[in-house]
Amino acid sequence: MSTTEVLADDDLTFDPVKNAFPVVTYCVDPDWMPYEAIRNNQHVGMSSDYMTYIGVLAEVDFQLIKTKTWSQSLEKLKSGECQVASMLNRSPERERYLRFTQPFFVGPNVLVSNNAQPFFQGYENIGEQVLGAVAKYRQAEYVSNYYPHINLKLVENELAGLRLLAEGDIDLFVGSLLSVNSLIQKNGFSNLRVAGLAEPQDLLSMAVTNDDIALLDKLNIAISELPEWVHADIYKQWNNVRVIEEMNLRYFWIASGIFLCVVLVGIWRQMIVSRYNQKLMVKNNQLEALQQELMENNRRLEFMSVRDPLTNMYNRHLLQDRAEQEKQVSQRKNLTVCLLIIDIDFFKAVNDRFGHSTGDTVLVELAKQICCTIREMDVAARWGGEEFVILCPKTTLCEAIYLAKRLKKQISQHDFTGVGQMTCSYGVAEYLAPESFVDWFNRTDKALYTAKNAGRDCIHAAGLDSVTKDASQVNND
Known part of the structure; x- marks a missing residue:
């Protein structure tokens, strides 16, 4: 049965006598509208609609295990009573007992404040203010890991956090934009407003227990076969619900x-x-x-949330999320994946001599040179300052070195506005399971500094002794 045949039929039910799909138990967050909830003992929300389509495409019969809290749902997933989680973010803690499908819905997280607060650019400017977050949600884990200095107050759910904020017991609250929007309208919190973007954005996936690889593959295939109109219809239906x-x-x-x-x-x-x-x-x-x-x-x-404002390339947060996904694919399917770091040689001298405006122009032009040279499957991002990172899925170390040589040749032949020709140094490293992304990045960064110490304008790959200085042999290698 093809995807088109299944999803073209308005009746998505099946005859239990003729089509005995295997039963798969699942858990949801019972109080996270419009994403998902349990109302009158029924699963409702966006994830409910997605699972209707995915269940048909994957040929499984999803059966809900009812819970009263998200913490209880996580415990049932750990114990194996629930085989599948319907819609959740990937996090280091959850990856210890779950395997995640590819994301099928992306949504931003936001900081909410009262009307007297200024607009916030992420977590950096929170200072000593009290930030509320839902216990066991990915945002609470993220803030604890990466911003341990923030005064974090954990609450049972998003409604409890917004009530504390409206009453002045906390200064800020972090939550998903769609669910926060719904709760603000439903409960009449007229003194609250969105005050800024909170990293990282929601990349919502399904997840299965670590041992059920066959089910994970079936769900990934079903998600990849979902037509665009399904995503559009579900988003419009639940985003336009007037909870008031x-x-x-x-x-x-x-x-x-x-x-x-x-x-x-x-x-x-x-x-x-x-x-x-x-x-x-x-x-x-x-x-x-x-x-x-x-x-x-x-x-x-x-x-x-996913773009660098100067070059319009992807930012480091998007690249890191994609790298984590490619790590999972690499381990599951035994495929190679590489990182490539590019750093402009003597960029500080450009800023000192020509000014920061010219330096910004160089960064923009270099970003264009990178984007027009890499392959369609590669993911390029500005990591920060004059440093750029390229993620190369399904790529061997030799192929990544070849790509670095092409970039080296392309960049060295370009005349940068107001500066002329410039060079870069390149570090390359292949992912070695089961290392973390930080370890993988650090190995690539060390390869970059080996290239710089070798005289700049050259390429060095982690694990190899040689340093490539001549890019003129690109077409012959």
Whole structure:
């Protein structure tokens, strides 16, 4: 059965007699709308719709194991009672007992504050303020690992964190933009607003227990076969849900009670109800305008979260996420993957002699030279300053060295505006399982500094004794 045949049919159910799909148990976060939740003992939200399609494509019968908290869901995944997690982020802690599929939904995380706070550019400027985060969520683990100086207060769920923020018990709260947006509208937190982007963004995947590699492969294939219209329909359906309708239902009963009083006390009470309903309509219009504003912020922040603002290349956070994915593929399928670090030679002299504006122009032109030379499957990012990193999936060390030679030749022949010709140094390293990304990067960085110490304008690969200085042999190697 092809993907087109399955997803072209409006009826996604199957005959249990003719199609006995194997049963797979799964757990969800019971309180994370609009992504997923358990309401009236039923799985609802975006992940519920995704699993309907993925279950058909992977030919499995997903059965929900009900839980009351996300912590309880994680415990059932650790014990094996749940075979699959429906929608979650990858993290070092979770990778100890779960294997992750490729991501199928990307969403930004944001910092939320009261209206008196300024706009924040990430975690660096939080200082001594108290930051709220949900316990057992990836953001809490990320802040603890990489920003241990931040005063972190853990809460049970996002609603509890937003309430503490609205009451002034904490200064900031970090959460997913879609779910935070939903809760702000539903609960009328008019004094709260999005105050900045929080790294890293959500790369939501399914996950299976470490031993179930066959199921992981089936789910990856099913996810890769999902057509674009499925993603679009699910996003539109759940992003456009007006959660403030629950508020409207409450006001409806209040209005009904007032109407009964109007019958008893006369025209004067009826005029009060009319004025009250008018105020409610104004409030709803204001909330809809806020939702549109948050949607625009979502699109803008999502782009900013993965791009370097000067060169428009990917940033280090995106490259590191992709490198972690390629590590998993490398270990599972026994494929090689390499890192290549490029550093401009004597770049400080350019800034000192010609000024930082000319230095920025050199960085932009170098980024263009890199992007037009690398292969389509490669991922290039500006790591910081004058340093660029290229991730080379399904690439041997020899192939990565050859790519470095092509880049060396291309860059050395380019006339940079206001400066002329320049050179770079290159470090190359192949991933050696089961090392961490930090260890892999450090080996590549050491190879780069070996190339610099050898006189710059050359290439050095980790594990090899030779240093390549001549790029003129690219076409003959």
